[in-house]
Structures are given as C-alpha cells and as structure tokens.
Amino acid sequence: xxxxxxxxxxxxxxxxxxxxxxxxxxxxxxxxxxxxxxxxxxxxxxxxxxxxxxxxxxxxxxxxxxxxxxxxxxxxxxxxxxxxxxxxxxxxxxxxxxxxxxxxxxxxxxxxxxxxxxxxxxxxxxxxxxxxxxxxxxxxxxxxxxxxxxxxxxxxxxxxxxxxxxxxxxxxxxxxxxxxxxxxxxxxxxxxxxxxxxxxxxxxxxxxxxxxxxxxxxxxxxxxxxxxxxxxxxxxxxxxxxxxxxxxxxx
Amino acid sequence: xxxxxxxxxxxxxxxxxxxxxxxxxxxxxxxxxxxxxxxxxxxxxxxxxxxxxxxxxxxxxxxxxxxxxxxxxxxxxxxxxxxxxxxxxxxxxxxxxxxxxxxxxxxxxxxxxxxxxxxxxxxxxxxxxxxxxxxxxxxxxxxxxxxxxxxxxxxxxxxxxxxxxxxxxxxxxxxxxxxxxxxxxxxxxxxxxxxxxxxxxxxxxxxxxxxxxxxxxxxxxxxxxxxxxxxxxxxxxxxxxxxxxxxxxxxxxxxxxxxxxxxxxxxxxxxxxxxxxxxxxxxxxxxxxxxxxxxxxxxxxxxxxxxxxxxxxxxxxxxxxxxxxxxxxxxxxxxxxxxxxxxxxxxxxxxxxxxxxxxxxxxxxxxxxxxxxxxxxxxxxxxxxxxxxxxxxxxxxxxxxxxxxxxxxxxxxxxxxxxxxxxxxxxxxxxxxxxxxxxxxxxxxxxxxxxxxxxxxxxxxxxxxxxxxxxxxxxxxxxxxxxxxxxxxxxxxxxxxxxxxxxxxxxxxxxxxxxxxxxxxxxxxxxxxxxxxxxxxxxxxxxxxxxxxxxxxxxxxxxxxxxxxxxxxx
Numbered sequence: 001x002x003x004x005x006x007x008x009x010x011x012x013x014x015x016x017x018x019x020x021x022x023x024x025x026x027x028x029x030x031x032x033x034x035x036x037x038x039x040x041x042x043x044x045x046x047x048x049x050x051x052x053x054x055x056x057x058x059x060x061x062x063x064x065x066x067x068x069x070x071x072x073x074x075x076x077x078x079x080x081x082x083x084x085x086x087x088x089x090x091x092x093x094x095x096x097x098x099x100x101x102x103x104x105x106x107x108x109x110x111x112x113x114x115x116x117x118x119x120x121x122x123x124x125x126x127x128x129x130x131x132x133x134x135x136x137x138x139x140x141x142x143x144x145x146x147x148x149x150x151x152x153x154x155x156x157x158x159x160x161x162x163x164x165x166x167x168x169x170x171x172x173x174x175x176x177x178x179x180x181x182x183x184x185x186x187x188x189x190x191x192x193x194x195x196x197x198x199x200x201x202x203x204x205x206x207x208x209x210x211x212x213x214x215x216x217x218x219x220x221x222x223x224x225x226x227x228x229x230x231x232x233x234x235x236x237x238x239x240x241x242x243x244x245x246x247x248x249x250x251x
Numbered sequence: 252x253x254x255x256x257x258x259x260x261x262x263x264x265x266x267x268x269x270x271x272x273x274x275x276x277x278x279x280x281x282x283x284x285x286x287x288x289x290x291x292x293x294x295x296x297x298x299x300x301x302x303x304x305x306x307x308x309x310x311x312x313x314x315x316x317x318x319x320x321x322x323x324x325x326x327x328x329x330x331x332x333x334x335x336x337x338x339x340x341x342x343x344x345x346x347x348x349x350x351x352x353x354x355x356x357x358x359x360x361x362x363x364x365x366x367x368x369x370x371x372x373x374x375x376x377x378x379x380x381x382x383x384x385x386x387x388x389x390x391x392x393x394x395x396x397x398x399x400x401x402x403x404x405x406x407x408x409x410x411x412x413x414x415x416x417x418x419x420x421x422x423x424x425x426x427x428x429x430x431x432x433x434x435x436x437x438x439x440x441x442x443x444x445x446x447x448x449x450x451x452x453x454x455x456x457x458x459x460x461x462x463x464x465x466x467x468x469x470x471x472x473x474x475x476x477x478x479x480x481x482x483x484x485x486x487x488x489x490x491x492x493x494x495x496x497x498x499x500x501x502x503x504x505x506x507x508x509x510x511x512x513x514x515x516x517x518x519x520x521x522x523x524x525x526x527x528x529x530x531x532x533x534x535x536x537x538x539x540x541x542x543x544x545x546x547x548x549x550x551x552x553x554x555x556x557x558x559x560x561x562x563x564x565x566x567x568x569x570x571x572x573x574x575x576x577x578x579x580x581x582x583x584x585x586x587x588x589x590x591x592x593x594x595x596x597x598x599x600x601x602x603x604x605x606x607x608x609x610x611x612x613x614x615x616x617x618x619x620x621x622x623x624x625x626x627x628x629x630x631x632x633x634x635x636x637x638x639x640x641x642x643x644x645x646x647x648x649x650x651x652x653x654x655x656x657x658x659x660x661x662x663x664x665x666x667x668x669x670x671x672x673x674x675x676x677x678x679x680x681x682x683x684x685x686x687x688x689x690x691x692x693x694x695x696x697x698x699x700x701x702x703x704x705x706x707x708x709x710x711x712x713x714x715x716x717x718x719x720x721x722x723x724x725x726x727x728x729x730x731x732x733x734x735x736x737x738x739x740x741x742x743x744x745x746x747x748x749x750x751x752x753x754x755x756x757x758x759x760x761x762x763x764x765x766x767x768x769x770x771x772x773x774x775x776x777x778x779x780x781x782x783x784x785x786x787x788x789x790x791x792x793x794x795x796x797x798x799x800x801x802x803x804x805x806x807x808x809x810x811x812x813x814x815x816x817x818x819x820x821x
Contacts, residue, residue: 084653090662111310118321118336120691126333129326129743133333170654177653196653204640205305222666223600223640226302229475230601234635237435239596239666247300 063101063210067108067139074100076146076161081199083169091220092213099202102211103142106198112139134186138194141183145191148181149173208248218244253529255540259283261810262528262543264515264558265550267349268796269782269803271497272407273547275467276807278506282814285541286507287530289514290346294494298484304639308482313353315343319533320693322553324744326705327682328570334691334699340743341750342482343551347509348494350551350750351796355481355604355636356457356490358410359793360401360801363394363420364615364627365676368789371616372626380626384681385709386573386580387626390788391760392769394420397801400808404800405455408491409463409471412455418611431460431474436597436669437608440633443727449610454632455797456605457491467500478637480604490604513539516695518546518562518779525564525779531695545778545810548756549803552785553685556755557700560687565766565775568684570703576766578685580754581702582790585675585710585739587629587717591730592647596666599638607634613673613720614792625712629673629792631721640665647732669728671721674749675714677790680707685755705742714739751795756785758802760821770809770820771802777819782806 068074078100087093094100106112114137126133134141152172153161161169173192175181181188202211204218206225212218218225224242233240260282263270274284306312315321315338323332344350364371369389372380381387402423412426430453433441437453444451458474465471472489480490488495501507512533519526519540527542548555559565559577568579609632611617620626644661645668651657688701715738722735759765762774771786773779782803784795791798809820 085658086655088655088658090659093658114318114337116311116316116318118317118334120334122690124331124333127326127330129741129745130324130330130333130335131339131743131745132336173653199653200644201305201309201641205309206303208303209305218640221640221662222596227477229477230598231475234432234434234476234598234601236598240598240601247303 063098065104067104067112072150073143073146074104076149077103077142079162079169080146080149080173080195081202083166083173084196084199085203092216094199094203096213097203097217098211098213099199102202102205102209103198105210106201107139107142112142113137132190134190136185141186141191141194144183144186145176145188145195148183148188149176152181206248207246215244215246253538253540255542258527258542258544259285260543260814261285261545261547262287262541263547263549264528265289265349265548265554266347266493266498266509267344267549267551268351268493268497268800269806270349270547270549271351271493271501272404272800272803273549273780273782273807273810274501274507275497276804277810277814278501278504280811282506282811284501284507285543286509287513287515287528287541288347288509288511289533291511292509293347293352293484295484295486295488298486301483301486302477302479304641307353307479308639309641311338311342311482313344313346313482313484314338315345318694320699322700322702323688323691324702324704326703326741328703332688332690332701332703335744339745340748341752342747343553343750347498347511348484348492351493352484353482354457354490354492354796355794357605357607357634357794358405358408358455358457358797358800359630360420361394361791361793361798362418362615365789365791366390366392366394366397368627375616376620376626380620381678381709385707386679386681388580388759388764388788390769391758391765392805396769397805398423400801400804401797403804404797407465407467407496408457408800409459409465410455410457410491411460413453415450416452416609416611417450418614418617426455427465428463429460431456431458431603431606432476433608434598434606434635436599436635437606437633439669439728440608440671440724443724443729444608444610446727447723449612449724451608451610454605454607454609454634456603457796458603458605459489459491465496467496469496469500471495474603476601476603476606478600478602478639480636514695515550515558516561516697518548518558518564520562520564520776523776525776545780545814547780547782547806547810549782552752552755552783553700553702555781555783555785556685557687557697559756559766559781560685560700561697564773564779567686570682570684573681576757576764578755580679580757580788581683581685581704582677582679582753582787583704583742584677584749584751584790585629585706585714585717586672586736586748587675587714587721588670588672588736589718589721589725590645590668590670590734591725591728592645592664592732592734593667593669593730597669599635599666599668602635602637604636605634606636607632613717614676623712623716625709625716627676627678627792628713629675629717631671631673631717631724633669633671638665648734669725669730671724671728673717673721674751674792674794675710675717676792677753678707678709679754679789680709683707706739711739751784751790753784753787753790753795756781756783757788758786759788768819768821769805770812771806772809772813772820777817778813780806780810
C-alpha cells in the first residue's frame with residue numbers, strides 16, 4: 001500500500017502544480033516524475049551502474065509530450081501500459097522504460113496518422129478476417145480509448161483511473177479486451193490489441209524512439225540490440241551474453 | 252497532357268529480381284532496355300543503420316505505401332470485398348530490388364512433381380484424387396526443361412547449399428558455394444530428423460557462406476550472421492539481391508536505364524500487339540508513354556495481374572463458368588508447424604534469413620498419399636533467422652497475453668524456444684481468384700485488384716497432417732513442451748503469414764487454360780511477356796524465388812529470341 005500512497009502524492013502534486021501548462025511539461029517535470037516512480041520500487045535492477053537516475057534517453061536529456069495535450073490523458077496511458085508490462089524482479093515495467101513517451105511520439109507521427117495506409121472510403125464494418133476497416137486514425141482511437149478508461153473508472157469505482165488499485169485497472173483493461181466497452185467507430189478489442197502491441201513496441205524498440213529506457217527492455221530479454229555480426233559466436237554451444245548496443249550510441 | 256518518349260527495345264515494369272534479370276540478359280545482347288520502377292533507388296549504403304526492428308520489421312520501412320495503392324479482399328463471393336487498409340498477411344515490396352531486397356534468401360527449385368502435378372497425380376492416384384473444383388494443371392514445362400535456368404539463377408546468386416536432398420530434382424552442377432554454418436541449434440534438428448529416419452540437409456541460401464564473384468563479374472560478400480534479413484536490406488552486400496547483381500550488370504552494358512518514381516498504370520495495346528506502357532511520375536503526377544518493341548511485366552504477382560486487367564488484355568476468369576484465364580489459380584501457402592519450449596537458453600537472436608536445415612520427406616509426392624485426403628505436402632525446416640524482441644514473445648499455452656505472467660513468460664522463453672515450420676503447398680481452387688474491384692481505386696484513379704480467397708479442405712487436411720510431423724520432430728529434439736500449430740479455419744488477412752502469393756497469370760501449354768506460354772509470352776500479344784510467381788499454376792512447398800529466378804532467365808531468352816525472330820515462341 002506504500003505504492004498507493006505515493007501515487008496519491010504524485011496526483012496531488014499534479015493537481016496543485018497546474019501541470020497542464022506546456023512550459024512545465026517541456027521543462028522536464030514529467031521526466032522527473034517518471035524517475036521518481038521508478039525509484040519508489042527501490043529495486044536495484046532498473047538502472048545499470050553508471051546510469052544517472054535522471055537520464056531520460058531523449059536528446060538533451062529532456063522529455064515532453066508531442067501528441068497528448070494534457071497530463072491527465074498521458075498518466076492514464078502510463079498506468080495502463082504498466083499494467084500490461086509491469087515492473088517486477090526482472091526489471092522495469094512500462095513506466096520505467098518510458099513506454100508512454102514512445103507511444104506519445106508515435107501517435108504524433110506517421111503511425112498515429114496512418115499515413116502509409118489506405119484510408120479512402122467507403123467504410124464498412126466487414127468480417128474480422130478483412131482487418132482494420134475503421135475510418136479512425138490510430139491517434140483518434142487512442143484518445144477515445146483513454147477517455148473511456150477514465151469513464152469506466154468513474155462508473156465502476158467512482159474514482160480516477162490513475163487512482164485505482166492494480167486489480168481494478170486490470171478489470172477495466174480486461175473489459176476492453178473482451179470487447180465489452182462500446183467505442184465509436186471502432187471496437188474496444190481492436191483498441192486493446194493496439195495498446196498491447198504499442199506497449200511491447202515501446203518496451204523493445206531501439207531507445208532512439210524514446211522507450212526501452214537505457215536498453216533495459218533488451219537487457220531483461222537477453223537481446224543485444226544492434227550488433228555488427230555474430231559470425232564468431234554463432235557456433236557456440238553455450239548461451240552468449242552480450243551487452244546490448246543501440247543504433248543511437250555510435251555518435 | 253501525356254508526353255510520349257523515344258521508343259526502346261524492351262521496357263520492364265518494376266525492377267526487382269525478374270526486371271533485373273530481363274534487363275541484364277537483354278542489355279548484354281545489345282537491346283536497349285528501360286526499367287520503370289515506382290519506388291526509389293537504393294543500395295547497400297542505405298542499410299548501415301538497418302538493425303532497427305521497429306522501423307523495418309514493425310513499421311515496414313521497405314514496403315509499399317498502401318495510401319497510394321492496395322488491394323481489396325474477401326473470403327468468398329458472398330462477402331463484400333474491402334480494402335486491405337494495413338499490411339499484414341503478406342508484405343508488398345517497393346523500390347529498387349523489390350521484394351528481392353527484403354527477402355530472407357531461401358532459394359529452392361520446385362520439385363519435378365510440381366511442374367507435372369496433374370499428370371503425375373492422375374497416373375498414381377487416378378483422375379479423381381481431388382474433387383473437380385481443385386483446378387490443378389501441368390505448367391507446360393518440365394523440371395528437366397527448366398533445370399538449366401535454375402542453374403543459371405543459382406550461379407548468378409551464388410547460392411550456398413549442399414547437394415544431398417534425396418527428393419530434389421537432378422542437378423547439372425553443384426551449388427556455387429558451400430552451405431552456411433551448421434550451428435549447434437541446427438545440429439539438434441539434424442540429429443532429431445536423422446533419428447526419425449528422415450533426410451536432413453542444409454537449406455539452400457542466398458546469404459552466402461563465403462565471398463563469391465558471379466558469372467557477370469558481380470561480387471557478393473560473406474554473411475556475418477547478424478540476424479537481420481527478412482524485412483531488412485543487407486548492410487554487407489552478403490544477401491544476394493537484384494541491386495548488387497543483375498542491376499549493376501545491366502547498367503555496365505550502357506544499354507540500360509532505370510526511371511524511378513515511375514508508376515505504370517496501363518499496357519497500351521493495338522490489335523494483337525502491345526505498343527508500350529503509360530505511367531505517372533509519382534512526384535509530379537506528369538503522365539508519360541514509354542513506347543517499346545517488347546513489354547515485360549516484372550512487378551509483383553498482384554500488380555502484374557492488375558495491369559493486364561485494367562489494360563483489358565486476355566480474358567478475365569469467371570468462377571461461375573470456369574471460363575477465362577486471367578486471375579485464375581490464385582494460390583498462397585499453408586503454414587503447419589510446432590513450437591518447442593526448452594529449459595536452457597539458446598542463441599536464438601543470432602542468425603541469418605536462410606540459415607536452416609530442412610527435410611523434404613513430406614513434400615511433393617515423396618510419401619504415399621493413397622490413404623490421405625490431400626495431395627502434395629510441405630518442406631519442413633528449422634531456421635535460425637534471428638529472433639527479435641518486439642515480434643517474438645513466445646509463451647506456453649494458458650499464459651495470459653499481458654500483465655505480470657505474460658512479461659515473465661515471454662522474457663523467459665524468448666531465448667528458450669525453437670520452431671519447426673512447414674511451407675505447405677497450396678492447390679488452386681475454382682473459387683480462389685483475382686479480379687478488378689468495382690468500388691475502390693488507387694491514387695491514380697485505377698481500380699484496385701480484388702482478391703477472393705479462402706483455405707480449402709485440401710489445405711486443412713495437409714495442415715493437420717504436416718503439423719503432426721512437425722510435432723514429432725520437435726518432440727525428438729527434446730523440447731519439454733511441444734505446442735502444435737492451431738488447425739486452420741478461414742484465411743485471415745491480418746496476421747503475417749507469408750509473402751508467397753502465386754497465380755493469376757499462369758503459364759501452360761494451352762491458351763485455353765493459361766495466360767502465357769512456357770517462355771512467359773502472352774498468348775494474346777506476342778510482344779508482351781509476364782513473368783513472376785504469378786506464372787505458378789499452383790504453389791509448391793518452398794519459397795518461390797528460386798523458381799521465379801529460373802522463369803525470369805527463361806523469359807529473357809524468349810525476349811531475346813523474339814526480338815530477333817518475332818512470332819510465337821512455341
């Protein structure tokens with residue numbers, strides 16, 4: 001329950017500081033909070049030796065929102081991704097890895113805008129085997145889905161999503177997965193799959209995209225990232241542990 | 252306003268393996284060749300930061316921009332066809348090299364049985380082995396007739412392999428380079444399949460085991476086993492691709508020009524001849540006509556068929572009557588297999604796209620089908636292609652798909668899982684075909700291609716039988732848990748399966764049942780050639796590129812002969 005207390009204090013801070021202003025976000029407040037959140041679990045595994053706690057992996061050490069327009073939405077996403085990919089003794093979860101920042105950046109770009117996809121009408125529902133037939137762009141789907149998570153929290157538990165117990169958040173996420181939540185222009189099952197997949201992408205994409213903080217996702221999984229060659233190791237009978245490397249670290 | 256350009260000897264639509272091979276062979280013979288490529292120029296220098304799973308494997312950096320053009324799809328004629336809005340089941344390539352840039356490099360020769368499937372099946376099992384709605388037919392060419400062209404393609408590509416597959420067709424020469432490394436993981440497959448009395452061999456690979464200079468004088472480097480092949484380009488120039496072999500060979504003649512950002516929308520036809528092609532500059536949307544003595548369609552399966560349809564060349568196939576040949580015999584592939592979970596960590600993240608071992612004991616007609624309700628089969632392989640973390644999250648059955656248990660299990664098993672996979676042959680069916688869509692259009696105002704496709708009873712029976720065989724191999728490999736692939740029901744265009752689409756412009760000996768003859772020359776227009784996996788009368792149990800390469804060399808010979816002599820080549 002100690003976690004819960006800290007959650008409350010964080011929310012209270014957000015409330016009292018008027019966090020919605022862009023200047024504060026741009027100034028790295030969110031990054032600082034993420035750091036604090038990682039700290040609260042007090043596990044040794046989340047940061048490699050020599051990695052400064054405040055390092056965010058972003059250029060210039062700052063982090064901000066490029067798609068979401070207020071911190072409340074972003075915090076819901078942050079907590080939801082953490083339920084999908086939680087911190088444990090293996091290492092950080094989605095929050096510690098910066099997954100929500102990764103998703104935020106992706107939603108502002110070609111992923112969120114579906115710019116390489118066929119978005120011409122007419123639109124029909126179609127069979128499941130015919131795939132995505134919504135006129136909604138991914139970023140519209142995320143915004144609606146996150147609003148609905150908050151709405152579900154209010155109607156089921158009379159509380160904000162971010163203040164719920166983990167099990168309560170899971171109940172709401174499961175309702176999305178079971179396609180029980182009414183969405184406009186898409187289905188909650190589709191949105192849930194998108195959210196789950198985006199969470200894994202943020203956990204394991206190269207840190208140049210803003211997630212996979214300090215390559216901790218790779219380190220947990222035993223994936224060495226960008227390595228020039230394995231021609232000298234591939235004959236090994238034993239598992240070879242290799243310190244991961246990012247494409248962004250060559251400079 | 253349309254600008255008409257100076258006429259050339261040969262124009263190819265698309266510059267991947269087939270366009271590159273046609274260009275190299277024709278240009279070496281002194282023909283002036285223009286290649287129209289709707290994507291952009293690219294080469295090895297563009298792949299120095301290619302080890303990026305998210306950009307290339309997840310967001311499809313090298314693939315077609317579907318906002319401009321896609322296809323529509325339905326499972327059957329009763330459904331409304333809807334656009335494939337996002338890529339999934341198969342990945343369409345774009346740009347110089349086409350799919351030959353982002354392929355894995357598994358390079359097979361289809362079996363002698365494949366080319367004479369109707370004759371050989373009827374002879375052995377009688378004419379009614381499959382119901383009449385399965386429209387299998389011979390290809391109008393035999394393995395032996397095609398063998399010199401297989402040999403040619405393998406020498407161009409420098410294929411690394413070992414000649415010890417007892418079920419393969421006769422070879423006129425050995426593989427140009429020795430097989431890739433037989434890694435400890437592949438040795439597990441070798442031991443297990445040998446124990447089961449099967450005949451394992453190293454999978455023929457276009458990731459080369461050693462540096463190689465091909466007969467055109469082009470250099471291919473040695474594979475470094477970096478684990479980033481399929482969906483990626485090779486930063487070492489070690490995965491044989493058109494842009495490092497046949498394209499430079501064509502350019503060095505001085506007889507070849509590639510026009511990039513050139514999207515062909517029509518083949519121009521007058522009487523029983525074609526006169527050239529019409530295309531849009533994709534940057535300015537200016538319209539051009541490129542006149543040519545010979546037109547060769549060398550784009551992907553789906554686009555080759557579409558261009559013939561929108562140009563009204565040939566008779567559209569009608570599933571109601573069985574009449575017409577264009578769009579007929581669309582086939583795909585069936586993917587049986589089994590996963591095995593192990594206790595020990597393995598180097599699953601290392602690898603190469605065509606690093607694998609295979610058995611053909613259950614492929615083609617290598618086993619008796621007398622008591623089985625399907626024909627053909629699958630190659631079964633274990634490949635070590637390099638597992639990457641976003642798309643590879645293996646979890647044992649009954650593990651939730653998210654949350655704490657998912658995280659632990661997917662991390663645990665990422666380096667503790669192996670797979671044995673089959674590439675199951677796909678028999679054509681009367682109801683599986685391609686046509687033009689009546690509703691949806693591409694960015695140039697041209698109708699989209701419409702695909703009507705579903706798995707068949709033949710597919711389901713084959714899948715179930717081969718899945719059992721894959722499970723037996725995995726069991727013998729010592730997995731603590733063996734998980735067989737789920738039975739197939741309806742074809743779903745969402746999850747990735749394979750980019751081995753075939754048919755629609757099939758080859759054959761009879762104009763009544765095929766689109767092109769065995770030189771890939773169109774029956775209705777003698778100066779039009781159509782080449783690629785669209786020529787396959789059914790899909791076999793292997794990756795298609797080896798057979799596509801052979802057909803392209805055959806086609807090039809046809810184009811050269813036609814340019815000198817004219818007339819029908821058969």
